[in-house]
Amino acid sequence: MGHSRPADQAGLRRGNLALLVRTLREHGALSRAQLAVRSGLSKATVSSLVSDLELRGLVHSAGISAGGQGRPGQLVALRPTSVSGVGLDVHVGHVGAAVTDLAGDIVFRRRFVCDVPALGPERTIDHLAELATAALAEVDGLVGPPVGVTVSVPGLVDTSAGTVTLAPRLRWRDVAVADELAARTGLPLDLISVDNDANLGAMAEQAAMNGESGDPVTDLVYLTGDFGIGGGVISGGRLVRGSIGFAGEIGHMGMDPLGPYCSCGRRGCWETRVGLGALLHACADPDDPVRDPTLDLDQRMRMVRARAAQRDQRTLDALHQIGSALGVGVSILVNLLNPAVVVLGGYFAALPEWLVEPIRNQVVAGVLAPGAGGARVVGSRLGFTASTTGGALAALRRVLDDPTVVPLNQPEDEEAPA
Amino acid sequence: MGHSRPADQAGLRRGNLALLVRTLREHGALSRAQLAVRSGLSKATVSSLVSDLELRGLVHSAGISAGGQGRPGQLVALRPTSVSGVGLDVHVGHVGAAVTDLAGDIVFRRRFVCDVPALGPERTIDHLAELATAALAEVDGLVGPPVGVTVSVPGLVDTSAGTVTLAPRLRWRDVAVADELAARTGLPLDLISVDNDANLGAMAEQAAMNGESGDPVTDLVYLTGDFGIGGGVISGGRLVRGSIGFAGEIGHMGMDPLGPYCSCGRRGCWETRVGLGALLHACADPDDPVRDPTLDLDQRMRMVRARAAQRDQRTLDALHQIGSALGVGVSILVNLLNPAVVVLGGYFAALPEWLVEPIRNQVVAGVLAPGAGGARVVGSRLGFTASTTGGALAALRRVLDDPTVVPLNQPEDEEAPA
Known part of the structure; x- marks a missing residue:
């Protein structure tokens, strides 16, 4: 009640x-x-x-x-330029930033390729602070001050403290991201939030879908699709966060007690079957440029796409294997959550032509509800940018939920009334 | 947004x-x-x-x-006696009814043992209508008229139509329960709702917990524990229903593509490992009274309890096997939903001393969040009565959400003011 x-x-x-x-x-x-x-x-x-x-x-x-x-x-x-929202994100292989105006339109986006697990939290947050400072300097004069800054991290986040509790793929544990970022940037601590990447991605995907025509999507599952796999679940229009904010750890669903070891130390986690590592190993030898971590991931995914389009058998087999393994886990999610749509984010979003069909076949076979309860499986249009976009939108939400966070008598010098 | x-x-x-x-x-x-x-x-x-x-x-x-x-x-x-709420339920082996007063206290409860799959929907709803009529006659004078009647069914329910879309264990498909019940009882159709048993059970368990001291429980997973296994998920205080109300079908999570056949026609569904059928087969031979379907289930569960308490090895082995298999699925649910509590309902509730520990061991091993994200695993105090109680409480919710559904100038003859 x-x-x-x-x-x-x-x-x-x-x-x-x-x-x-x-x-x-x-x-x-x-x-x-x-x-x-x-x-x-x-x-x-x-x-x-x-x-x-x-x-x-x-x-x-x-x-x-x-x-x-x-x-x-x-x-x-x-006045879309009156205020801005800032999203920052930390991936295994890069950090990124995006700034949106009040309308939610992106006015700045940048990515910096780096090996986050090797750098460690301190130096990674140095890079993140530099990106944030550069972003705010570049958008100064174009949009008003940020109403919030949200940092996306692939792992368990204590949102009330702004701390990353555990992010196995980053090898981070108990990292005070909000405090560290405030100290480096001079931004007020109460403007800075930290959230799980899949949660933010789910919010961005929902906003993108609801910007299109048709009924608003209120029940959605978003899969991150990186080396690790996270899940963002929106149910009845609201994010499922769990009792202490640790919901959505679908990458660590145990699928096989004798399966490969995972970064979390367990065996047979779903992400060992469907994560980016599993795809790269299945489709290319170690000296293949597709597996070169110094290359930008988008570029490597374009190579995989090109090979699949040319019907390279090894690539097609790898994609079918990943798609089927994805379908087994997606069936569990659909049985449990009955979403209207399952959005394939991250690297999956680069390869929907080859992944959606094997997923769909598993889901139709594995879900009790006739017609899979109406669940569609679609590739994200945002790809790896979903979590930064979601971070910027989450930051904006402060003013959308309560416009009085912006003081009265705001100077109107950025833009003359029409 | x-x-x-x-x-x-x-x-x-x-x-x-x-x-x-x-x-x-x-x-x-x-x-x-x-x-x-x-x-x-x-x-x-x-x-x-x-x-x-x-x-x-x-x-x-x-x-x-x-x-x-x-x-x-x-x-x-x-005035607790001013109005009442009625819950009816359909199980594989019985139909039941409960009536609560406005305070949520049970004033009537009855169960009728019958073989629902063999009877078929028509005759089962005959029994349900008889139970409802008897219940309303018996409570007449004790409590005011019902503000609602909610029927609990283990399966996929179209709540807007009051129709059971699919209930594999009952062998029901497209059964217009609300219409049929209104026709047989004369109750107004708009008073009658139909809902999934696990959803109603979850609501009842949450209400029972929140009646105790301590913080209200807002994130809870409830497992039904019958021949089939359903899940009721409450997240952020609200039931997770999914896009068309088909969420919570955890019994049909595919755990093993080569596993035993399920009532739904698939192989290796979780409920083939942990449902009542799996326990009965593991702990007793076919001629054992524990496996006699004409005996009341509570009585049979008391036999299993007694044997376990006497350290009968076959019974202990069976319970450990069920508990471990439960733990594998519960780990998936805890990784995904981060509940504060997982409530073991139905037959599980009769055996928590033997089931909770193996579940807990699997969950601690299988969940990414340290300490399983704080999730407790507990036996239900409501057992098989959760879904009727939940149905009655769901019916009451109409007046709790909007007291104006009760007309002004209600006669006050049932009870004199103190």
């Missing part, structure tokens, strides 16, 4: 400010009358809320509506 | 009425002043809301507070 708190006036107003921002974010410029219709609020309330958002610099006037029904009215639009 | 609707006055009032009912349900009799403090509402608002609830017959005056700080005040208490 949920324990709801009674709504108070300030909370109601914050919620209604947030509702208008989200409505403008989804529909573009609208008149106050249109906002009243779409939000269900009175015109007087909408006018008062719009004035408030103007004083915070989050919206501005955007010309006169031409049209349709009713009298023409002054249009209100989001 | 969630799409919240703005709160309107009527919705706000419904929400606040519900808040008062839940507060009284948790804390017992309170004065209006105490209700104001606990709810955060003004005293004037509380007085108005209490008058409304009195007119609906849901609360009554309950003497003068002796109390502590402040002036003595007239106490307000829930």
